[in-house]
Amino acid sequence: MSEENSGARSPAIAAAIILVVAGVVFFLMPKIMLWLGSYSPWLGALFGTAVVLAFFLLFWLRARHQRRRS
Template sequence: MTPEAKSQAIAAAVILAGIGLVIYFLPTIVMWIAQFSPVLAVVIGSMLLLGFFAIFWLRARYQRNRGR
């Protein structure tokens, strides 16, 4: 395994672990926010879930631009 591949694997593992924790606690977070505003809870929950895909999309874009 090359150092670059190892670095990419570690970065992906850290991102997945962080997102895993957020998704694990997502119901608790959304229910707490829903006490103040149900609409805000939906918006925050959606942003957290879409953030998972946005992080990998941005990382792929960065890697693609870096490779040129």
């Protein structure tokens, strides 16, 4: 595999891994929110908000890192 070819695949592989992990987290999020909500509705809402914000924060940080590298 050439250096040029692996360089083009790296961002795609990283994005795919991020999306798969995020998909699993979003799939499990309702159960976790309901479990936390049994203790406190605010705790469940806080968890849901944190997960959604973390998803966007991850891509923002990755884009920022990519801009600095190039």
